[in-house]
Amino acid sequence: MRKYNQLLKLSLIYTSLMIFCFVSEGFANYVYVVNSTDSTLSVIDTATNSVFATITLPPNSSDQDVAITPNGDFAYVTNYTSNTVSVIDTATQIITTTISSDLNGPFGVAFTPNGDTAYICNNGTNTATIVDTGTNATTGVLTIGTWPVGVAITPNGNFVYIANNLDGTVSVIETSNNTVLTTISVGASPFGVAITPNGNSVYVTNLNDGTVSVISTLTNTVIATIPIGSNPRLLAITPDGTKVYVANQNSQNVSVIDTLSNTVTTIIPIRDGSAGPFGVAILPNGNSVYVSDNSLNQIYVIDTMTNTITNTIPVGNAPQGLAITPDPLPPPSPILPPTFLTGFQAKNRFLTQTDIINTISWSPPISGNIPVSYLVYRNNSSTPIAKISAASLLTYFDHNCKKNTVYTYDVVSVSANGSLSAAASVIIR
Numbered sequence: 001m002r003k004y005n006q007l008l009k010l011s012l013i014y015t016s017l018m019i020f021c022f023v024s025e026g027f028a029n030y031v032y033v034v035n036s037t038d039s040t041l042s043v044i045d046t047a048t049n050s051v052f053a054t055i056t057l058p059p060n061s062s063d064q065d066v067a068i069t070p071n072g073d074f075a076y077v078t079n080y081t082s083n084t085v086s087v088i089d090t091a092t093q094i095i096t097t098t099i100s101s102d103l104n105g106p107f108g109v110a111f112t113p114n115g116d117t118a119y120i121c122n123n124g125t126n127t128a129t130i131v132d133t134g135t136n137a138t139t140g141v142l143t144i145g146t147w148p149v150g151v152a153i154t155p156n157g158n159f160v161y162i163a164n165n166l167d168g169t170v171s172v173i174e175t176s177n178n179t180v181l182t183t184i185s186v187g188a189s190p191f192g193v194a195i196t197p198n199g200n201s202v203y204v205t206n207l208n209d210g211t212v213s214v215i216s217t218l219t220n221t222v223i224a225t226i227p228i229g230s231n232p233r234l235l236a237i238t239p240d241g242t243k244v245y246v247a248n249q250n251s252q253n254v255s256v257i258d259t260l261s262n263t264v265t266t267i268i269p270i271r272d273g274s275a276g277p278f279g280v281a282i283l284p285n286g287n288s289v290y291v292s293d294n295s296l297n298q299i300y301v302i303d304t305m306t307n308t309i310t311n312t313i314p315v316g317n318a319p320q321g322l323a324i325t326p327d328p329l330p331p332p333s334p335i336l337p338p339t340f341l342t343g344f345q346a347k348n349r350f351l352t353q354t355d356i357i358n359t360i361s362w363s364p365p366i367s368g369n370i371p372v373s374y375l376v377y378r379n380n381s382s383t384p385i386a387k388i389s390a391a392s393l394l395t396y397f398d399h400n401c402k403k404n405t406v407y408t409y410d411v412v413s414v415s416a417n418g419s420l421s422a423a424a425s426v427i428i429r
Contacts, residue, residue: 035316065321121148163190247277292319336365
């Protein structure tokens with residue numbers, strides 16, 4: 001037991017160090033900005049708010065949008081006129097794959113929350129292409145409304161909402177069978193789509209009437225229409241779901257919508273002059289909003305506490321869509337040994353023989369990863385004598401033991417991914 005207690009203390013120290021290192025280690029999110037007329041992708045380090053990489057895309061592609069896989073490993077960029085999607089490794093900033101199958105005028109792109117599937121809007125064929133992100137192969141093509149542009153997927157991954165710009169509708173796709181569930185009429189020329197983190201509401205910008213339509217995902221009906229600025233393009237919702245930031249291209253401002261009242265509470269002026277604000281993305285911590293200026297070739301950084309511009313970052317020509325890498329997942333908690341391991345010997349007498357039984361019992365670890373099972377070893381053997389489910393009684397009966405013999409038992413926790421803990425030990429004499 002002394003050895004076990006030492007191992008337990010070391011494991012707890014290790015857990016604390018891992019958490020401390022994760023919190024204290026410097027980390028920055030990265031903003032990927034599509035520069036539509038010079039066929040480049042600017043990558044901004046949010047720690048310094050400066051461009052640290054520029055990626056060359058297929059020439060003369062009139063690139064439109066970018067989305068980051070949920071794990072942050074890849075950026076997908078829609079190359080409109082070349083009818084392709086560039087897949088970029090975010091670790092190396094290199095294009096690793098070019099998707100071309102069943103694409104025609106690709107515009108918006110979005111991923112299911114598990115990252116397994118991408119949905120890509122095609123202006124040229126009024127379709128949505130479904131892509132397996134593991135192979136980057138097309139798995140299906142759906143006919144939707146006219147000139148689909150913006151796309152977003154509910155947090156539970158069950159539904160895809162696509163804005164059809166030329167027929168004033170939003171198509172709702174059910175991902176379980178990849179069929180169009182319903183079509184919702186919204187305002188004139190819908191463009192951008194964003195969904196609240198709780199999945200209850202869909203916000204859609206309407207270019208030609210300067211409004212935002214609010215759709216209830218419960219009923220798939222429009223429950224509010226919010227007047228905002230002129231020619232609203234893209235929009236984004238804060239991680240806490242309380243605010244929507246909308247880029248109004250012709251009004252040269254950003255509208256801030258309160259999601260509780262569905263009213264505009266703040267208007268942030270961007271600049272005077274010709275049209276500018278286009279794309280919007282928000283940091284995972286909700287502190288800053290990044291807005292692309294399609295006319296002045298720069299990105300504005302807005303502080304969400306004050307709703308004022310705090311920085312301006314030059315990028316490529318005619319920046320449009322932008323996306324921000326997610327925060328990294330914290331390191332997995334280590335799997336720790338079981339606790340309170342005890343053992344004793346008893347006899348079970350029968351008419352013709354006596355069964356000597358060694359009984360050991362334990363409790364789950366006091367912290368760390370939750371075990372799915374436990375392995376029991378006897379007398380330092382490398383092969384377990386039993387595997388006990390974590391859902392069952394945490395007790396093992398070792399029958400037909402010998403009296404006046406020393407038995408050593410080790411119990412090891414097993415995590416869901418197969419990781420093993422250090423052993424907790426008990427001796428029965």
